[in-house]
Amino acid sequence: MLQEFADWLTYSIFGLARESQLGAAANFFIYDSIKVTLLLAIIVFFVGIVRTFITPEKVRKWLGGRSEGAGNVLAALLGVPTPFCSCSAVPLFIGFVEAGVPLGITFSFLIASPLINEVAATMLFAMFGWEIAALYIASGLVIAIAAGMVIGRLGLESEVEDFVYKIKAKKMAENKMGWKQRAGFGLSESKSITLKVLPYLLLGIAIGGLIHGYAPADFLASIAGKNNPLAVPIAVLVGIPLYSNAAGMVPIVGVLISKGMATGTALAFMMSVIGLSLPEMIILRKVLKPKLLAAFALVLFISFTLTGYLFNAVLG
Amino acid sequence: MKIKVLGSGCANCKRLEANVKKACEQLGINAKVEKVQDFGEIAAYGVISTPALVVDEEVKVYGRVPEVEEIKKILEER
Structure with missing residues (x-):
């Protein structure tokens, strides 16, 4: 499904030729960026929920x-x-x-x-x-x-x-949290971390693509x-x-x-x-x-x- | 009311400070927001994850940046 979306974006919307090198590179870039971003958003959400259970304050208590x-x-x-x-x-x-x-x-x-x-x-x-x-x-x-x-x-x-x-x-x-707050924390972590790393990620993939090609x-x-x-x-x-x-x-x-x-x-x-x-x-x-x-x-x-x-x- | 923002001046601490100022403005509170950057002082509050929000010497939030609405609730409780 993701591949089809990337295909549609590259070839129909941007009108790049399927066989061209630029088309293949753009398709790869779009597919890769979307895949990594989606995966990141999901994983950071779950790690965010885990974080509400494992706070530095609790860790300190467990390690003393x-x-x-x-x-x-x-x-x-x-x-x-x-x-x-x-x-x-x-x-x-x-x-x-x-x-x-x-x-x-x-x-x-x-x-x-x-x-x-x-x-x-x-x-x-x-x-x-x-x-x-x-x-x-x-x-x-x-x-x-x-x-x-x-x-x-x-x-x-x-x-x-x-x-x-x-x-x-x-x-x-200690901060007390219910499940609703934990999920809320996970969502806000997912949003803020994904948005924060997105420019680095795109830049990294783009530089990677350039060096890769040349x-x-x-x-x-x-x-x-x-x-x-x-x-x-x-x-x-x-x-x-x-x-x-x-x-x-x-x-x-x-x-x-x-x-x-x-x-x-x-x-x-x-x-x-x-x-x-x-x-x-x-x-x-x-x-x-x-x-x-x-x-x-x-x-x-x-x-x-x-x-x-x-x-x-x-x-x- | 004494409001303090604890943190060493990283991006999150600045976001917290900005949110606190917005909350004060919206509530019409004319409180001074003091920045505490000294690590010894921060640690003395028992805070180990920054940034933290301290109202009248009581730690209200730590380790995250609360939204303006949440800060307003905290300030209204006073």
């Missing part, structure tokens, strides 16, 4: 005083549906530490929350199939769990800014293909300070792969772009002393690089 291992696993899992923007990272961090959530477990949550997000997962699923989407989610979880445990073991509690430990927070009444297919194969072992760490290093919307990243990853970048290298690059950024590090500096912040970035750099190598080996 947990032991290493089980606590890190739980924190990473809960980090997946929990909303995250870099501006709420600091209040969240303070709130967790203040409630007695161990440092390593707090980091497992802080890593999983932006790294594994429903927009990226949906788009990977729509553009590359479920295997890549599942691989992305699973590896994101493993990274969040392992990196959190490593940071927890470094014993850097004294590298948290002192004021964090001195804050005495007031008790706050750059030779083995453009990146010699510098970022499987035979260059340095490609993974360099891609991750470039990606860490960069910030981009996940919706714009996925189509670009698609292009990188189609132009010869190894799949694992491209995925590691994507994870380093959405998992950590310079603006986020600057804001986290308010609560983390330089040593802990550097440890955080370094542990993530190593994790993303290892994941890239692993994917390159597994995906062949």
Whole structure:
């Protein structure tokens, strides 16, 4: 049905010839954009409803005083549906530490929350199939769990800014919600997130289409293909300070792969772009002393690089 | 009435501030809307998901941006 609609729009409304290259490209662009947008709107709606049950306030309660291992696993899992923007990272961090959530477990949550997000997962699923989407989610979880445990073991509690430990927070009444409100929240999330990522998504697909059409297919194969072992760490290093919307990243990853970048290298690059950024590090500096912040970035750099190598080996 | 918007100045905090101002205008309340951006102060309210709306030192909404109508209801309760 969707294909028929895209056909009708391209060939009848825009009057493009069925056999022409432009017609095929426009048809592909229209079909892909509509498919991904619809899928996003639906998935974000359901994730929105889940979010009304798994709020950061509840997560903090569930994680307080947990032991290493089980606590890190739980924190990473809960980090997946929990909303995250870099501006709420600091209040969240303070709130967790203040409630007695161990440092390593707090980091497992802080890593999983932006790294594994429903927009990226949906788009990977729509553009590359479920295997890549599942691989992305699973590896994101493993990274969040392992990196959190490593940071927890470094014993850097004294590298948290002192004021964090001195804050005495007031008790706050919890928001109560009925099913009608939960559905309303899901709808408003679906609307606002889909609209927010739509320009990035269209731009990403359009740039993807352009590069796809004009750059030779083995453009990146010699510098970022499987035979260059340095490609993974360099891609991750470039990606860490960069910030981009996940919706714009996925189509670009698609292009990188189609132009010869190894799949694992491209995925590691994507994870380093959405998992950590310079603006986020600057804001986290308010609560983390330089040593802990550097440890955080370094542990993530190593994790993303290892994941890239692993994917390159597994995906062949 | 003391109204505070807690948040570090991201897009959502600005939307909340704008909605609060609209609600005040529509109700004819001449209240000053104070922006709280200091993380220590925000945390002291017990808020861990921003933005948050505080009316007379009581946290009314947190972690989302309420619509103008909802803010009007909250302000009318006072």
